[in-house]
Amino acid sequence: MFEEILQNVRLKKPLTHCITNYITTNDCANIVLACGASPTMAEAEQEAAEIASQADGLDINIGNLNSHTVLAMHRAIAAANQAEIPVVLDPVGAGASTYRMETLRDFFAQYRFSVVRGNVSELLAVGGAASNTKGVDAGAADAVTEENLQERVEFFKQLSAKLGAVVSVSGAIDIIASPERAYICRNGHPMMSCVTGTGCMLSALTAAYCGGNPDNILEAAAAATAAMGVAGDIAYQKTKEQGLGTGSFRVYLMDAISLMDAETLQGGMNVEIR
Amino acid sequence: MFEEILQNVRLKKPLTHCITNYITTNDCANIVLACGASPTMAEAEQEAAEIASQADGLDINIGNLNSHTVLAMHRAIAAANQAEIPVVLDPVGAGASTYRMETLRDFFAQYRFSVVRGNVSELLAVGGAASNTKGVDAGAADAVTEENLQERVEFFKQLSAKLGAVVSVSGAIDIIASPERAYICRNGHPMMSCVTGTGCMLSALTAAYCGGNPDNILEAAAAATAAMGVAGDIAYQKTKEQGLGTGSFRVYLMDAISLMDAETLQGGMNVEIR
Amino acid sequence: MFEEILQNVRLKKPLTHCITNYITTNDCANIVLACGASPTMAEAEQEAAEIASQADGLDINIGNLNSHTVLAMHRAIAAANQAEIPVVLDPVGAGASTYRMETLRDFFAQYRFSVVRGNVSELLAVGGAASNTKGVDAGAADAVTEENLQERVEFFKQLSAKLGAVVSVSGAIDIIASPERAYICRNGHPMMSCVTGTGCMLSALTAAYCGGNPDNILEAAAAATAAMGVAGDIAYQKTKEQGLGTGSFRVYLMDAISLMDAETLQGGMNVEIR
Numbered sequence: 001m002f003e004e005i006l007q008n009v010r011l012k013k014p015l016t017h018c019i020t021n022y023i024t025t026n027d028c029a030n031i032v033l034a035c036g037a038s039p040t041m042a043e044a045e046q047e048a049a050e051i052a053s054q055a056d057g058l059d060i061n062i063g064n065l066n067s068h069t070v071l072a073m074h075r076a077i078a079a080a081n082q083a084e085i086p087v088v089l090d091p092v093g094a095g096a097s098t099y100r101m102e103t104l105r106d107f108f109a110q111y112r113f114s115v116v117r118g119n120v121s122e123l124l125a126v127g128g129a130a131s132n133t134k135g136v137d138a139g140a141a142d143a144v145t146e147e148n149l150q151e152r153v154e155f156f157k158q159l160s161a162k163l164g165a166v167v168s169v170s171g172a173i174d175i176i177a178s179p180e181r182a183y184i185c186r187n188g189h190p191m192m193s194c195v196t197g198t199g200c201m202l203s204a205l206t207a208a209y210c211g212g213n214p215d216n217i218l219e220a221a222a223a224a225t226a227a228m229g230v231a232g233d234i235a236y237q238k239t240k241e242q243g244l245g246t247g248s249f250r251v252y253l254m255d256a257i258s259l260m261d262a263e264t265l266q267g268g269m270n271v272e273i274r
Numbered sequence: 275m276f277e278e279i280l281q282n283v284r285l286k287k288p289l290t291h292c293i294t295n296y297i298t299t300n301d302c303a304n305i306v307l308a309c310g311a312s313p314t315m316a317e318a319e320q321e322a323a324e325i326a327s328q329a330d331g332l333d334i335n336i337g338n339l340n341s342h343t344v345l346a347m348h349r350a351i352a353a354a355n356q357a358e359i360p361v362v363l364d365p366v367g368a369g370a371s372t373y374r375m376e377t378l379r380d381f382f383a384q385y386r387f388s389v390v391r392g393n394v395s396e397l398l399a400v401g402g403a404a405s406n407t408k409g410v411d412a413g414a415a416d417a418v419t420e421e422n423l424q425e426r427v428e429f430f431k432q433l434s435a436k437l438g439a440v441v442s443v444s445g446a447i448d449i450i451a452s453p454e455r456a457y458i459c460r461n462g463h464p465m466m467s468c469v470t471g472t473g474c475m476l477s478a479l480t481a482a483y484c485g486g487n488p489d490n491i492l493e494a495a496a497a498a499t500a501a502m503g504v505a506g507d508i509a510y511q512k513t514k515e516q517g518l519g520t521g522s523f524r525v526y527l528m529d530a531i532s533l534m535d536a537e538t539l540q541g542g543m544n545v546e547i548r
Numbered sequence: 549m550f551e552e553i554l555q556n557v558r559l560k561k562p563l564t565h566c567i568t569n570y571i572t573t574n575d576c577a578n579i580v581l582a583c584g585a586s587p588t589m590a591e592a593e594q595e596a597a598e599i600a601s602q603a604d605g606l607d608i609n610i611g612n613l614n615s616h617t618v619l620a621m622h623r624a625i626a627a628a629n630q631a632e633i634p635v636v637l638d639p640v641g642a643g644a645s646t647y648r649m650e651t652l653r654d655f656f657a658q659y660r661f662s663v664v665r666g667n668v669s670e671l672l673a674v675g676g677a678a679s680n681t682k683g684v685d686a687g688a689a690d691a692v693t694e695e696n697l698q699e700r701v702e703f704f705k706q707l708s709a710k711l712g713a714v715v716s717v718s719g720a721i722d723i724i725a726s727p728e729r730a731y732i733c734r735n736g737h738p739m740m741s742c743v744t745g746t747g748c749m750l751s752a753l754t755a756a757y758c759g760g761n762p763d764n765i766l767e768a769a770a771a772a773t774a775a776m777g778v779a780g781d782i783a784y785q786k787t788k789e790q791g792l793g794t795g796s797f798r799v800y801l802m803d804a805i806s807l808m809d810a811e812t813l814q815g816g817m818n819v820e821i822r
Contacts, residue, residue, distance in 0.1 A: 015683050022296040022570040023303055023315045029571055029744035034794050039744065040641070040683035041571045044614045047645035054644070054683070066318045066342060068614060093314070096328070097321035135289050135314035135328070194532065196303035196313065246308050247528025254795025258742065296570040297577055297589045340592045340616060367588070370602070371595035409563050409588035409602070468806065470577035470587065520582050521802025 001271065002223040003262040005213050010036040014056035014211030017080075018204050019043045019073050021063030021092065024197030027254075028059070028204035034258035035227075037208035048072035049079040057211025058085055059204045060107075062100055063092035070103055077111045086114035086210035086217060089165075090203035094118065095125030095133040108163065114210055115221045117168035117203045120144055120152075127159040137193065144173045153182045153274055168206060168221045170199060174229065176222040183222035186270040187229025189236040195250045202228045205257070222271070230268035231256035275545065276497040277536040279487050284310040288330035288485030291354075292478050293317045293347050295337030295366065298471030301528075302333070302478035308532035309501075311482035319345040326350035327357050331485025333478050334381075336374055337366035344377055351385045360388035360484035360491060363439075364477035368392065369399030369407040382437065388484055389495045391442035391477045394418055394426075401433040411467065418447045427456045427548055442480060442495045444473060448503065450496040457496035460544040461503025463510040469524045476502045479531070496545070504542035505530035549819065550771040551810040553761050558584040562604035562759030565628075566752050567591045567621050569611030569640065572745030575802075576607070576752035582806035583775075585756035596620035597627040605759025606633055607752045608655075610648055611640035618651055625659045634662035634758035634765060637713075638751035642666065643673030643681040656711065662758055663769045665716035665751045668692055668700075675707040685741065692721045701730045701822055716754060716769045718747060722777065724770040731770035734818040735777025737784040743798045750776045753805070770819070778816035779804035 014037045018028050025041055032039035042051040045068055052058050058080040060073050080087050091104055104126065107113075116126060119138035125131040132139025144152045153175055160167045161179035169175045174185040192198045205228060209220040235252035242248070288311045292302050299315055306313035316325040319342055326332050332354040334347050354361045365378055378400065381387075390400060393412035399405040406413025418426045427449055434441045435453035443449045448459040466472045479502060483494040509526035516522070562585045566576050573589055580587035590599040593616055600606050606628040608621050628635045639652055652674065655661075664674060667686035673679040680687025692700045701723055708715045709727035717723045722733040740746045753776060757768040783800035790796070 017683075021315075023299050025571045026300060026574060026744060030794065030798070033742050033744055038683055038685050040644070041569075041612060042641070042645070043612060044647060046613075046615075046647040050645050050647075051683070064315060064317060065320075067320075093316070096314070097316070097324050099318060099320040099324075135291075135312055135325070137312050194307050196300060196307055245529030245532035246304065247525040247532065250304070250528075251525055251795040251799055254798075255793030258793035258795065295589075297573045300574060338589060338591060339594075341594075367590070370588070371590070371598050373592060373594040373598075409565075409586055409599070411586050468581050470574060470581055519803030519806035520578065521799040521806065524578070524802075525799055 002219065002226065002265055005209060005216065005220050005223040006262050006265065009209055009212035012212045013038050014208055015040060015054065016057045016059065016204065016208040016211050017052050017055035017076065018059040018207065019048065019069060019076055020059060020061035020200060023064060024200040027197045027201050030254055031201045031205050031257055032208045034254055035205055035208050037211065043069050043072045045071045045075060048076040052076035052079040053083050055085060057207040058087045059207035060087060061090040061092055061200055061203055062103060063200060065099060065103060081111050086214050088115045088117060088203055088207040088210060089113045090200060091116065091118050091122045091126050093133065093135065094122040095131040096135060113163065113165040114217045115166045115168055115206055116163055117206055119199060120169050120171050123156065123167060123169050127155065138171060144171050144175060149173060153177065157182060166218050166221050168225060170202060170225065174225045176218065176225055178218045181218065182274050184272045184274060185226050185229055187226060187268065188232035191236050191246065191249050192232045194246045226269040226271055227257065227260050227265055230265055231260060233268055276493065276500065276539055279483060279490065279494050279497040280536050280539065283483055283486035286486045287312050288482055289314060289328065290331045290333065290478065290482040290485050291326050291329035291350065292333040292481065293322065293343060293350055294333060294335035294474060297338060298474040301471045301475050304528055305475045305479050305531055306482045308528055309479055309482050311485065317343050317346045319349060322346035322350040323353040326353040329359055331481040332359055332361045333481035334361060335364040335366055335474055335477055336377060337474060339373060339377060355385050360488050362389045362391060362477055362481040362484060363387045364474060365390065365392050365396045365400050367407065367409065368396040369405040370409060387437065387439040388491045389440045389442055389480055390437055391480055393473060394443050394445050397430065397441060397443050401429065412445060418445050418449060423447060427451065431456060440492050440495050442499060444476060444499065448499045450492065450499055452492045455492065456548050458546045458548060459500050459503055461500060461542065462506035465510050465520065465523050466506045468520045500543040500545055501531065501534050501539055504539055505534060507542055550767065550774065550813060553757060553764065553768050553771040554810050554813065557757055557760035560760045561586050562756055563588060563602065564605045564607065564752065564756040564759050565590065565600050565603035565624065566607040566755065567596065567617060567624055568607060568609035568748060571612060572748040575745045575749050578802055579749045579753050579805055580756045582802055583753055583756050585759065591617050591620045593619040593623060596624040600624035600627040601631050603633055605755040606635045607755035608635060609638040609640055609748055609751055610651060611748060613647065613651060629659050634762050636663045636665060636751055636755040636758060637661045638748060639664065639666050639670045639674050641681065641683065642670040643679040644683060661711065661713040662765045663714045663716055663754055664711055665754055667747060668717050668719050671704065671715060671717050675703065686719060692719050692723060697721060701725065705730060714766050714769050716773060718750060718773065722773045724773055726766045729766065730822050732820045732822060733774050733777055735774060735816065736780040739784050739794065739797050740780045742794045774817040774819055775805065775808050775813055778813055779808060781816055
C-alpha cells in the first residue's frame, strides 16, 4: 500500500503552493521539501492566481486570516479549480471565531476541494455538529476513541459526500474518509500535539502528495497521514531514548519525513480500511 | 518557591493568546506548548477580541507592528481588560522608532497591563529614562550590573508603581519588580542573546504562567524568568559539551522548557528577593 | 583570503536590517546573529526608513511581497541609498510572477544596490535572459556547470556592469561577479536545497558581511557565499555520519555558521578567481 504514492512524489517533485498562516509556514515549506516536492508560499493577492495556476497542488490553511490573505485564497482556489489542480483545505480553529466560520462558508459555497483536513473538533464544526474546539486545539470531549470509532467513521463518510471532498481527520486515531471508504490509522504520539504546526504540516504534506497523485486523492491523503504518523513514532522513540524534549522531537519529525521510504512506511504503519 | 506556579500551568493548560511578531511567533507558540499551556496566535482585527475573551492570558509583542496588527492589539487588550484576563506587554525595540513609542503611549493611556517585560534598554525607554537601544537589542551601556543593581531595582519598583504593572527586565541579571518587592535572578547565558526571540519567548511564557496563575502575577512572572534562565543554563551546558553552536542551543532551550519541573527549577535557579 | 572580512563582522557587530519574507525570517535573523551581527526585521512602512537609516546594512528579499512591504522596501532602500548603507537585493522567484518582475523593475529604475544575490534562474530573469524558474527554485536547465561556466561568468560580469552591483549567483557552482573580477566557489551540498530559506539566509548573511565591510563589497559577498558553502559541507558531513535528515541538517548549518572562523573557512573553501 502507498508505494506508488510516495514514488510519484519523489519523481514528479510537485510544485506545492501553500497559502497558510505565518506561525508554521516555515515548517510547512520544509516538510514539502522533505517529502521531495517543491514549495511556493506566495500569498499576495496580486500573484496568488498566477502562482496557483502553475502549481501541481494547493494548500489553503485558515490559521491566521486577514482580509488580504482571504482575497488571495479566493483567487488561488478559483485558479486551481479552473486548472483542475487538487486543493487541500485546513479549517484551523473552525468554531473558534465567527470570522473563520464565515470564510469557510464562502469557500464551500463557491469552490471544490479535494481534501478537507483538520482535527476532530474542526471537522465537527465544519460538519455542523456540536464542537468543543479550544483555540486551535481539539477539545478532549470530541476525541475519536475505539468506542465511538464506527459512529465517527459513518459521520465523516457522510460529511465527505456532503462536501464532495475527502475528509481527513487527525487525532490519536486518524480517519481519512471518502463517501464509500475510510482509512483508519493508529500511528503517531501525543507529543505531536506539543509541537505547533504538526497539523498544518500534515495539510501541506497532503497537498504535496495529492499534487503528485491527482488521480488518487483518497490514497494520497491516507498515505500522507500514515507517513506523518510513522514519522511521529520514529521521532518520539529517538527523543525518548536520548532523554530530550519537544525541541528535538520537532527536528527528528522533519528528519523522519525526509528519510521516509516505502519500506519504512510499510513496516511502521497501522492502517485499516472500513 | 514556584512549585505551585508550574503545577497550575500544567493542570490548567491556560489558553494563551499571543499577538506577536512573525519573526519569532513559531518559537512563541512552541514555548507555550512546551510549558504545558495552549497557544492561539490569532491577529486578525476581525477576530482578535473574540479570541482574547476566550483566553486565560494575552501576550502583546510590538516587534513588528503594522496598522492591522495594532488595531487587532487594541481590540484584544480591551477585551482582555474587560474580562479581567492578565495581559503581558513586550515593548520590543521601544526607543528604536517613533511609531513604536507612539503605539506604546496609546496602550498605556487606555489599558491596564499585568506585566511589562523587555530588555533593560526597552524598559528604560518605557520609563522615560535615557536609553541606548540598538535595533531590538539592549545597549551595553544600559546593562544591569552588580554595581548599579540596587539603583536599578529602585527605578523599576517605581516604574512598576507608575505603570500599575509588574516590570520584568531581562539581561545578565534579571529584575522582576512590583512596587514593594523585586525578584532578582542570576541565571541564563550570553548565548541566549545569539538566538533571535528568546525575549519574545519569555514574554509568551510569562503570559502562559500568568494565565495559569492570575492571582499571583509577580510570582508567575518571576517563575517564568527563572525557568527561562535555568533552561538557558542547561541548554548552554549541553551545547558546549557537544561542541555545537547556536542552532543546537535553540533546540536544547526548547527541550529544557518542555522538561522543566519544580525540582529542576529549584535545583538550578539563583533567585534573590529585595 | 577573507580573514579581515570575518573579523570586521565580529568586531563591528553591524546592525543588519532585513525586510524579507515571513517564511524564512526567523532563520534570517538567526544567521545574522550567528555570524556575530545584530538583526532588525522591521517592515512597517511607518518605521522602515527610520530603522534603515540607523542600520549598517540592508537586506531586501521579495519572496513574499504585499503592497505594504513593497512600500516599506521603497522607503528603506531610499533611506539606505541616501545614507550610503550597502543594500543587498534577493530577487526571490523573479520570473515566477508579473508582480515580482514589476517590483524589481521599479527598484532598479530608482535605487542603487550593492549586491544582487539569487539562484541562477532568478539572475537570468533579472538579466533579461530566458529563465526556467520553478516557483522559487532554479530550473535544472539553467544550472551553472563546468561546461558553461566561462560563458556564465562573462554573462554575470556584464550583468554586474549593467546593474552597477555585485552579482552573487548561488548553485552547485557559485559565481560572485563584479564587472572586472569573479569569485567562483565550489562548496556546499545539494541537501541545502532541501531546506527552505538557505538562499534567503545567504542574502541576510551577505548583508551582514557587507554591513561590516562597506568598502569591500565584492570580497564581503564572496566571503558570505564561501562561509555558507563550507557550513553546508560541515553540516552535511555531520548529518550523514549520524544517519539524520533535513531537520538536523538545518540545525547543523546554523551551528556551523555560528562556529565559523577564518581557519575553518580557509581550510574548507574551494574558491577560484577569474
